[in-house]
Amino acid sequence: MTTAVSPVTASSSQTARSADAVAASEDRFLKLLVAQMKNQDPLNPLDNAQVTSQMAQLSTVTGINKLADLVQSIAGALTQAQSLQAAGMIGRGVLTEGSTLLLRDGVGLAGFELSAPADQVLVVIKDAAGQLVHSANLGAQPAGVNVFQWDGVRDDGQPAASGTYRFEVKARANGQVVTVTPLSHGTVASVSLNRGQVELNLLDLGAVTLSQIKQVM
The missing domain is CATH 2.60.40.4070 (Immunoglobulin-like)
Known part of the structure; x- marks a missing residue:
């Protein structure tokens, strides 16, 4: 009798790689922002609105990545639930x-x-x-x-x-x-x-x- 096998390991690995990618993006952004602030023109400093806008963009990208991870996790859970439900139909x-x-x-x-x-x-x-x-x-x-x-x-x-x-x-x-x-x-x-x-x-x-x-x- 064949039963469904859920790719749990593959899903976990993908989630870990996605989290690493998000962390790397955040790190690069912060390093660039700090370098930009250190090298700014004292007579023409960075506008607070510009800094706030850049931080908001980073937050949006991070949120989208986290949402994608959540959707992937939910999809995996649904597949597992369907597999269990379908296995109960064997012989029916x-x-x-x-x-x-x-x-x-x-x-x-x-x-x-x-x-x-x-x-x-x-x-x-x-x-x-x-x-x-x-x-x-x-x-x-x-x-x-x-x-x-x-x-x-x-x-x-x-x-x-x-x-x-x-x-x-x-x-x-x-x-x-x-x-x-x-x-x-x-x-x-x-x-x-x-x-x-x-x-x-x-x-x-x-x-x-x-x-x-x-x-x-």
Whole structure:
């Protein structure tokens, strides 16, 4: 079982380098300011407003750097939290955008998302060759995510072989077409980090991000 690994060491190292850079900038600025004050023209000394302005600029730059460090720290903490949350989903079923239906032991789960309530919803299931295997009228369905289950029985009454099928969903309301997004059902096998982003690896469906999950079963 694969679990997420957070780059804590790398983040700490980056933060330390950033802090060193800020300290070095402050030191250079103060040295230049002191040298400027020592070598100033007695008849034309530095204006207090100029010194105050330069100090304000340094404060602004330092504040921005510290804010960047804080944002980076928060981003790292969020990634860790997402990793822990995702690890708890291993073994769970989820719905994500797709039109693949996996039939196992006479059970096939899938779903769809409706943009508005529909009074007629038709599900059409086809095999790998694009041949019609089964169709069903689900009647009226509410807006949002809906789940359906296929018992693996073909329209001719014969049991369908276990495997991968494709499905389509058509919906209408008062004779008007309702926008439908098909949702595939998959089981979370493992969790991984890809370029700092948490991904769920689904059996037979591949990797998806947390934001692509529509529902946890």
